[in-house]
Amino acid sequence: MRFKTRISNLYTLTRLVQALDRIGKFCWLRLMPETVNFIIIPDFRMTQVWAVLEVETIFEEYVVQSNAENVINLEIPVDNLYKALRSAANASDSTIRLSKKNNQPLLSLSTTWSGRAFGSNIVTHNIPIRVLSHSYVSAIKEPTAPEPDCHIFFPNLNILRQVADKYKNMSDRVIISANMSGELQLSVSTPAAKVTTRWKDLENPELDPSQVDDINRHPSQTRNPKDFVHMRLDAKDLVNMLRISTVARRVIACFCEGHALVLYVYITDPEDEHTAVLTYYISTYVD
Amino acid sequence: MEFVVSNTNLRDLSRIFLNLSRIDDAVNWEINKDQLILTTLNSSRSGFGKVTLTKKFFDKFTFHPDTLFLTGFVSPTVRLSTQIKPILSIFRNKIFESTLLVNNNLNTNAGAAESSSKKNVVVENIQMQITSGKECRVIFKFNCKHGVVKTYKIAYEQTQTLHAVFDKASCHNNWQINSKILKDLIEHFGQKTEELTIQPVQGRVLLTSFTEEVVHNKDVLKQPTQTTVSIDGKEFEQVSLNEGIIITLSLKEFRAAVLLAESLGTSIASYYSVSGKPALFTFNKGKFMEIEAQFILATVMGPDDFDESSLGARWQQSGTANSSLLVPENTSAAPALENEAPSASIGWQTNGDAETSRMFHSTLDIPRNEEPAAKPSRQTTDEENHPLFLEGMPDETELMAFDNDVADDAEFGPTQHEQTYHGIFSQDDTET
Secondary structure, three states, rough: OEEEEEEEOOOHHHHHHHHHHHHOEEEEEEEEEEEEEEEEEEOOOOOOEEEEHHHHHHHEEEEEEEOOOEEEEEEEEHHHHHHHHHHOOOEEEEEEEEEEOOOOOEEEEEEEEEOOOOEEEEEEEEEEHHHHHHHHOOOOOOOOOOOOEEEEEOOOOHHHHHHHHHHHHEEEEEEEOOOOOOOOOOOOEEOEEHHHHHHHOHHHHHHOOOOOOOOOHHHHHOOOOOEEEEEEEHHHHHHHHHHHHHHHOOEEEEOOOEEEEEEEEEOOOOOOOEEEEEEEEEOOOOO | EEEEEHHHHHHHHHHHHHHHHOOOOEEEEOOOOOEEEEEEEEOOOOOOEEEEHHHHHHHHOOOOOHHHHHHHOOOEEEEEEEEEEHHHHOOOOOOOOHHHHHHHHHHHHHOOOOOOOOOOOEEEEEEEEOOOOOOOOOEEEEEEEHHEEEEEEEOEEEEOOOOOOEEEHHHEEEEEHHHHHHHHOOOOOOOOOOOEEEEOOOOOEEEEOOOOOOOOOHHHHHOOOOEEEEEEEHHHHEEEEEOOOOOEEEEHHHHHHHHHHHOOOEEEEEEEEEEEEEEEEEEEEEEOOOOEEEEEEOOOOOOOOOOOOHHHHHHHHHHOOOOHHHOOOOHHHHHHHOOOOOOOOOOOOEOEEOOOOOOOOHHOOEEEEEEHHHHHHHHHHHHOHHHOOOOOOOOOOOOOOOOOOOHOOOOOHHHOOOOOOOHHHHHOHHHH
């Protein structure tokens, strides 16, 4: 079992792990030959994140080898990884490897700094991790959601985040609504006040015929475009999810009424050669 | 008695107090006709900091103490002790540069985060006075811009002061490095790091973090990250180390020394002999050595008694062309050391008591409980760890490839002993 790689995009990886730090403490890192998955399913919380990144978006000289079709599953503490990545900022070279010391598997992050006297200083962080077996991870499945009633591109996440931050102070529940005419609403309702923030002229993504069987009968197409789908979310969940705004490029929100809010957060642009997308499954409340 | 410090040295003075406060809450003042010495000793007697400010550091230095005050046979000395926290708070939010330099230095001043706010006062000089009799106070008068004078009175008590003993001549291991380089590198160590191990390996100096928390039965994923910093020998101004000598000391006090050296903008030199014996970190500033600092830290006793002559190769290099530092292997290093700063032998002095005794004797002789378990394992793994310290991408042959899936995996299979899992696995997994 072997894994080592050089980090080509430290900034994105650091911001990604920073956003994941808000969702849960431990992350399942699945390393495959072409893609890397970060999966977080926290205890007792509602939001799950399933991220799929093509290797080239963050790594180069990537090597993964194992007897199970070259897939390695690791469980890593997110905050330790974040701190290690943060300390590597501005270094000339960073590599990550799977290693072991005293029977303890470790993720070793090594960064090289060029010193003043043309020497090179190396800082290595050894993070204790766990290696997961295949039989164990095979039990974990990605959540399935029904076909969404509405899907829409989110506006600039930074503004959404600021609004959500303020709402968090007012109430535990935030109501998020959208329709197929490009309108989005975030609101809170407390005994003292009702506040609504509205966005309009947003885009509703087109369905891809190759992925959907019968477009004309898809719930998002058959409903009245002006009808809003309303969902109640936990304010903290929403704020934690919006932390990804630092690296998010485009976000598609899928509203599955009565079930969940599924967000596809792309951290790459459509014209980029390789894609990286995080899927957030946020449960809704039916209070 | 009166001392005046002008603005050029005020920032240094505030940094001195700040870093001595990392060692202990109280600071001892010893004043004689030539200098003012500030010392701190931590409660476990494992860390000692001493900063000597000569007369030249001050704009004005008058020493006419009340005879009742005096102690010491050798030269009349005043010895007091004050709490350091009140001193830190009076130095906070003060800007010590002259008006011309304010714009450049606002952000670097300690505590001047809101540099543009009116809260920060530009100080031109500080006058320090010591009063006795009815009120025992050290009086700080901050003469600020626009004629504003801020006066602070801090209580003191007369004390005996303890100094650490250190025999530089018997220390065959030393190095010297620019303190900014060292400071930038030690910032990589995590918050929970308690101790640091320093050892030379293949032309590099390795600093490894150690935290007590690493306990075998606890949750693996909650253990702290272990960090190693490998400094290229070329970064050092001078290195003279015996391979195989490893010292371990408390990070907190080491950091205080490095931070002070960095804020004074000097290089820091280190002298030590073997694990278990104290290590000295020293630096000075000024054409006339107006500021001289010494930090003496206890090191953890190793499980084996190191006999220096049986050790591995001696690594020596000097960043300067000064070849007189090079010394043939088996002779004592004393001749080399004589070319450096005058050998210090700090007296173990209490008032009127001329007897010397070894300060760190007690901390070193008490074996630490975790030691036998922790130290050997750390030492053996350091050998295995060489691959971690090489440059660039690790060698293909370093990591062993495995034949089977994890459970049968020769390297990682045996690690699968825990049955408790985390969030991902807390859902009901009847299939496992």
